[in-house]
Amino acid sequence: MMNKLTIRNKLILTLGVLVLFVGLIFIISYSRISAINQGFNQVLDGTVEQQRNIAQLRYEVMNMIRNQRKLALSSEIQEMNDLKRRIDNNALTINERIEKVISLSSGELLNLAQALDIKIDDLIKINMDIVELGMTNSENVARNLSTKEGSNEFTKANSTLTELQTYLANNGTKEQVLTVAALDEQFHMLRSLENELILSTSPSAREVVLKEASEIENRFELYLGQLNRNLSGEGKLMLEKYTRQYAAYYDIHKKAMNMANQATNGKALELSKGQADAIADEINILIKQYYDQVKRLLENDKISNNEKYGSTIRSMIIIIAVTIILSVFMSIWLLRGITGSLNIATDAVKKIAAGNFSSDVKISTEDEIGLMLRELQVMIIKLRSSVNLAKQVALGDLVIDFKSIENHGGELDEALEQMVNNLRNIVITITNGADNVLAASQQVASVSQQLSQGSQEQASSAEEVSSSMEQMSANIQQNTENSRETEKIANKASEDIEATSLSVSETVQAINNIAEKIVIIEEIASKTDLLALNAAVEAARAGEHGKGFAVVAAEVRKLAERSQQAAAEINEISSHTVKLAEDSKGMLIQTLPDINRTAELVQEVAAASVEQNSGANQVNRAIQQLSQITQNNASSSEEMSSNAEELSTQAEELKIAISYFKVSNSQSDFNISDKKGNVSTVNNKNHGSKQEVKVQGNGAKIELDEGPADNEFSEF
Amino acid sequence: MNTDKKSEAYLTFLLGDEKFAVLVNYVHEVVELNNYTRVPDAPAYMLGIFNLRGTILPLLDTRIKLGLPQKEKTNKTRILILNVRDKEDATTSIGAIVDVAREVVEIEDENIQKPDDIEGFKSTTPVTGIVNDHGDITMIMDIHRVFSVDELSHMNKTIN
Incomplete structure (x- = not known):
């Protein structure tokens, strides 16, 4: 079937195939390059924004944690309010960012972002507790109570007690003096326990302090009761005065103790250091994961882009190679078609030129050269018949009936x-x-x-x-x-x-x-x-x-x-x-x-x-x-x-x-x-007649020679 | 000269180069050839007649008689006077011309070879014997076979 194609059609076919392949290369390269471009855009539009948001998110989270700490440790109300406002801003920004991140994320990243969102919600919730606790500021209140009012009341009570001690040292019994000394000791211990509680950070220590305080209170009540019964007079009046002063101090002490026991700042700090930090760590981990994921995605993008690039290159190379090979093959096919036909034609023409008409032209193609070969074949057949004629003539046969020969002309x-x-x-x-x-x-x-x-x-x-x-x-x-x-x-x-x-x-x-x-x-x-x-x-x-x-x-x-x-x-x-x-x-x-x-x-x-x-x-x-x-x-x-x-x-x-x-x-x-x-017959006749003439001539001669002699003889 | 062996005396003569011999008994004498007279109507071998001391004798040419070619006569030419006997035993004398008369010799009979022994000889040949003396051949001639008596008598009649 291929052989039936003309050279023109072959050329058209070859060019068509080449154009097809060039088009294919264009389409493939265009699609691949646009895919790569898209990937780049994705990276630029998505991943960079994601990273920016997530970095801000992280920054805000860290900022918020720092503000929490400051808030937890702060005692100034104005400062605390300022911090609270900043923390609120932080939380707001964080929410905005996470929403943005969620909106930008997809697939795995979305899961991570959602997880991050949950954690951030937790963080904000804890943040609110911490803010609340921080705003409560119990340790500072307790300290203030203790150092200002408590100290006043303690000093008053203590001076009263010292008066009592002095009074008793002069007027009281030894037992009374010892009891007052023990009471004083207990009183100071209570005071020091109060400080200790305010300063203690762990709840267990506070529990130990509280337990000790209650024991000291009991002992103090015991000693106070003993004194109350043993004393009289002035001592008794002094004790009563002291008891009133102590009661005033005890209220403050009790309040301070309660406040101290609440330990909101510590809790806030604890919360901030513990849960908030943990959440922040988790957030950080998640962010890191997100980063990693983004990075991985970027890597994937890179890989996929590389792959795309590679495959594009490969496919391009393959297609180009195929195109080249195909074009080479087609060129060879075309050339072989042309040259083969031309060679056959050349051989045929050479043979004809050499005068060899014995072999037929092999017509393998139906292209233009094939047509030419067909005409050559016709020519060879014609020439061969002429050659046969010539051979016949060469064999000496000059008797040829030309009218009976086919294709004669x-x-x-x-x-x-x-x-x-x-x-x-x-x-x-x-x-x-x-x-x-x-x-x-x-x-x-x-x-x-x-x-x-x-x-x-x-x-x-x-x-x-x-x-x-x-x-x-x-x-x-x-x-x-x-x-x-x-x-x-x-x-x-x-x-x-x-x-x-x-x-x-x-x-x-x-x-x-x-x-x-x-x-x-x-x-x-x-x-x-x-x-x-x-x-x-x-x-x-x-x-x-x-x-x-x-x-x-x-x-x-x-x-x-x-x-x-x-x-x-x-x-x-x-x-x-x-x-x-x-x-x-x-x-x-x-x-x-x-x-x-x-x-x-x-x-x-x-x-x-x-x-x-x-x-x-x-x-x-x-x-x-x-x-x-x-x-x-x-x-x-x-x-x-x-x-x-x-x-x-x-x-x-x-x-x-x-x-x-x-x-x-x-x-x-x-x-x-x-x-x-009638050449032959005429010549033959001529030949014969010549001979005859010769003979006649001889006869005539003889007659001429002898004739006169005879006559002479006869005359004589 | 050996008398024990039988021998005869022969007169030898030459005809050309050939030597012949005749019994001396038939020879009367030998004379020179002088004048002779031709005789008309005589046979070719008969030259003529001549006179021998008053007797006329026929002169015969032996060469012609023997069929040999003729030869000029010389001063050596001789006439043998032969006595030929006829039927009645009467003798007739003739003169036979020979080229040369040689000599008289004695020939022993045993030396004579008969011509019958030799092929090719006719029975009528006049040669009756051949003597071969170391290649010198002598043919013995019977004069009666050469010169027949009838002829001679006829001749004599002619002469007389």
Whole structure:
């Protein structure tokens, strides 16, 4: 399906995907960044306000506790009122803050804030008690009572008692004095207990003091009763006065004791130090928790923001990576699609360019290149059919029915068709030409071979002549010298011959004489031989009796034979000698003028020889040139011969080669010849007619040669 | 000269280079070739007639008779006067021309080789024996086979 996409669609798809991813990245990053921004706003708007409020809350709480303490410890009413007002303000502010904190808090923080609210309520409640207790200010009241009125009354009573003691010391008994001393002791102890109670802080100590005070009171009453009974008179009056004074003091003492026993300041302080502090601690703890919580929330926010940031980064990275990978893949896919198609197209085009149409183009895509490849494939099929045609032609088949071929058309096919037609005509022409060339070249070959042989012979003859001429030249020179020598010799010879001629004549005469005599001897010997033979015959016929004679006859005959032989030899020799001598003489005599003539001629010869020598040299040069030319001719004619043979073989080869082309189907020979410009038939006819003409020509020649002769003969 | 062995005397002569021998008993004498007279209508081998001390004898050319090629006559040419016997045992003399008349020799019979032993010889050959003396071959000729009596008698009639 992917392959069916066009490159345009692929590009659109790729760009679309990339735009989609960029949009996705924008949306995601926008949402994440706004979330982070929100978190920041939350921190700025919420957490900072919360912290500010809670810090103020804490500050107010601490302030309130401090004011409580001050109030608890304060004795000035105005100061206390001032403090109370401040504490009220504190409480008001605290309430405001806690409300604000509650309104700002949520979730865990709200729980904490509510818990804080409860605690703050408790604190305010205790605060009110503390304020009340503080405002009561019992210790200070008691002290004031004790130090001012109590002291006055105590001093009065004590002075009265001292008067009594003094009186009794003078007027009373010892017992009375001791009792008054004990009473005084008890009285002072009561007074000191009163101070002790006012100063005591813990309730247990106060209880101990109160118990002791009641015991002292009892003892005091006891001692007072004892005195009352024992005294009289003035003493008694003094005691009564003291009893009244004591009563006045006792009222104040009782009040002070009560006030002291109330110990509101201490309680307030205690409350403030105890419960209020505890609550304040709890509040602090809660605030701390709140802080921690806020901190934790901030941490969480930080973490979540970090996480968000991280995840945003991650998702961004992932998306970007995915985008990159996807874009890379898509680019690769796109590129591969394009380059793959282009490669296929390039391969196909290369193959076509290389002239290889055997393989089909693999159409894997349906994009623009695919369309191009499809067209290429069409082109290849077309070309292949043309190639097949060309192959057919290459195989020599020139008999192609172009009309029966599918997809026939186009310039190439028209050109092929024209080519085949032209080739057919050319092949036919060449075949005929080759035949003619073959015949001609064979003739040329034989002629040139003859010529070559002739030239070679000529060359060898010329060489021989040349060498002969050289020798001749040398001989001529020799002759020149010799002829001069000969001239001298001839002159000498002429003289000698004349002398010799005479000697020979004499010798011949002598020998002739000998010969005459020898003939006689020869005849005798012959006769003797015959006689001896006949004697032998006779002796043989005589038989035993003739044997002795036969021996003699045989011996005689042998002698005669030897004589005959010797005579014959002598005769022969002498006659031969005579003949020789006479011949010599005749020849010598004949020679004489010849020698003289020779001497003259030799002179001429010598002169001629010089000319001859130069002539011979010229001839020699000419012959050498001739020889060279002849040799050249020989080699040329040999070359020509070989060339002619070569031509002949080439003509045959040409014939064989050209026979490769099938010009016509054997069955449909006539059809084709009819169709295709009747070249073959015409040529064949021409060929035949040529031969005929040749034959006729020969005939005509013969007639021309012989005709007139015949006529002449007939005329004669 | 060994008398124990049987031997005959033969006259040897040459026809060309070949040496022949005839029994000396048939030889009357040897003479030089001088003049002779041609006879018309005679056989080719008959050269003519000649005069031997008053007797006319036919002159026969042995070469022609034996079918050998002709040869010029020289001063060595001789005529053998042969006595040929006819049926009635009467002798007729003829002159047979030979190239050279050599000598009279004694030939022992055992040295004569019969031509029947040698292949190729006709039964009518005139050579009746062959003597091989160390390669020097002498053919013994029967003159009666060469010169038949009928011819001779015819010739004699012609002459006479």
